[in-house]
Amino acid sequence: MRRGQLLAAAAATCVLAAGAWAAESFDTSRQIGPNPELPEPQQYLFPPMHLASVVGWKSGEVPTVASGLAVKPLATGLQHPRSLYVLPNGDVLVVESKSPGTEGIKRPKDFVMGMIEKMVTGGGGNSAPSNRITLLRDADGDGVAEVQTVFLDHLSSPFGVALVGSDLYVANTDSIMRYHYTPGETTITDPGTPLVALPGGPIDHHWTKSLVASPDGRLLYVGVGSNSNITENGMEAEKNRAAIWEVDRESGRWRLFATGLRNPNGLSWQPESGALWAVINERDELGPNLVPDYMTSVKDGGFYGWPYSYYGQHLDPRVQPQRPDLVAKATVPDYALSSHVAPLGLAFYTADALPAKYHGGAFVGEHGSWDRGTFNGYKVVYVPFSAGMPSGKAEDVVTGFLNADGEARGRPVGLAVDHTGALLVADDVGNTVWRVTAAP
Amino acid sequence: MSRHDAISPRDAVFRQDAAARAAVAAREDLRDDLRATASIAGLPIHAMLVPVPIVCFVGALLTDITYWRTAEMMWSDFSAWLITVGVVIGWLAALAGIIDFASSRGLRALASGWPHVIGGVVVLVLASFNMLVHTHDAWTSVVPWGLGLSVATVIVLIFSGWMGWAMVYRHGAAVVKP
Secondary structure: OOHHHHHHHHHHHHHHHHHHHHHOOOOOOOOOOOOOOOOOOOOOOOOOOOOOOOOOOOOOOOOOOOOEEEEEEEOOOOEEEEEEEEEOOOOEEEEOOOOOOOOOOOOHHHHHHHHHHHHOOOOOOOOOOOOOEEEEEOOOOOOOOOOOOEEEOOOOOEEEEEEOOOOOEEEOEEEEEEEEOOOOOOOOOOOOOOHHHHHHHHOOOOOOOEEEOOOOEEEEEEEEEOOOOOOOOOOOHHHHEEEEEEEHHHHHOOOEEEEEOOOOOEOOOOOOOOEEEEEOOOOOOOOOOOOOEEEEOOOOOOOOOOOOEEOOOOOOOOOOOOOOHHOOOOOOOEEEEEEEOOOEEEEOOOOOOOHHHHHHOOEEEEEOOOOOOOOOEEEEEEEEEEEEEOHHHOOEEOOOOOEEEEEEOOOOEEEEEEEOEEEEEEEEEEEEEEEEOOOO | OOOOOOOOOOOOOOOOOEEEEEEEEHHHHHHHHHOOEEEEEEEHHHHHHOOOHHHHHHHHHHHHHHHHHOOOHHHHHHHHHHHHHHHHHHHHHHHHHHHHHHOOOHHOOOOOHHHHHHHHHHHHHHHHHHHHHHOHHHHHHHHHHHEEEEEEEHHHHHHHHHHHHHHHHOOOOOOOOO
């Protein structure tokens, strides 16, 4: 009897250890591509977590780039730069943005999560001005911005920017604003006109509103992330969220273009197919290797699963009541990026200044994981494309955001390609914009 | 038999009195030994704290059942608060109770003593797991494991509580004679 109990206990220990070992030794590259391996969902009493405390870049430190590339800071000393937009004259807009902080404490868990968030976003003590757009100008072309001015100030957790003619649109967390822009100006004086209200508070869990204008300039597309991880704030809080909105630029009239996208960012046009693409942050707390984040073409009227299912018809056990009617038509996304890498930036490369292998594909900025034992992401990767679809494995382009001790010197977010064809990377905890060029 | 060996009726009464007094004194000793060591101004800390986890765990069972029937997140949030507060105050109450129990031969001698202590610890272990289950998001914060643990917690709580009431209301545990 006693021996039997011991054996049972030993077996249970082995099973637990094997589970942990399997999760840790899981080859994340099996979740990169069109057919990711999806393990069974697991829920934990203590979910695996590993957070990178922020140490910042020491003077002279730069990220690591792939061979054939070089990297230099275009600008430093920014305040939480999250996204980038390149104006026609080559000026670079840096959106410096902070969470609106309207997410209250609904459960004891939120205390803990709030503390974690403070830690990964660089500490709560930083009260320097943010929620503004800074203009960078590198007129002499040396790769360092000699002009750095406040372009637009006192915004409400802004993220997306789009210019159509002389109309500059800024997606705050709760509205799209229109400003008149005159080429060459370094500060906007126009107080701005609201075009449409977006779902902001209360809560505003995923607050970044990615923005892109249609090629003909008639429509705007806005990413509106979900108001929770997986409906734990109630279904009512998710109204018109986890979706990409299509907004008429003239009237502000809008409709849901695609739904079931938990947190869509990096809205971009694929140059060959002309399709709208986005990177999506998938759900947490189903295990270190679920659910893979992804990039996908976004179809008009498409439903991509959230919250009811993921990768097509894989049901999420945490959602009740379920919606079999919606799950049945859930679209499988095009290309998985592996779990919890937190993609927030996407840029298709149509210039030719970088080495030939980077022509025609997409760069993805992966902000990096927190809810798995070993880090994933914290880098910029390149996904090759052909005929408008991904055509190979993602490869590392910019790494070294984590140091050898697993501390974050920086974290990549938004991407853009500047007028010389260099890749720009917004680094929100490193407070830097990096400029990646071909090696001299 | 000498005269001195004989017991006078008066002596006999005296000796009986002494025996009775000794018995009373022994009972008084035991009575004193039922006193709570962890106390404030002679009032037992365990008794002050223990209603909180009892009410919280019973309340959480009701809010869990309501969430299970409605899928309305507010009820699951209520459960999470109730269980967390119950666990924190519950372990403090247990600490006070265990100090009392460890310091008192009389409490340990009561038939309901050990069952109350073990039952209480089981309740808190179950509720502590339940607190972690309730950190899950949405449906699986409650169904099936959260609700199951809430039911188990309350069942063991009724047993443990019954033993505790027996200690106090039958034997006067932690009660000071006026």
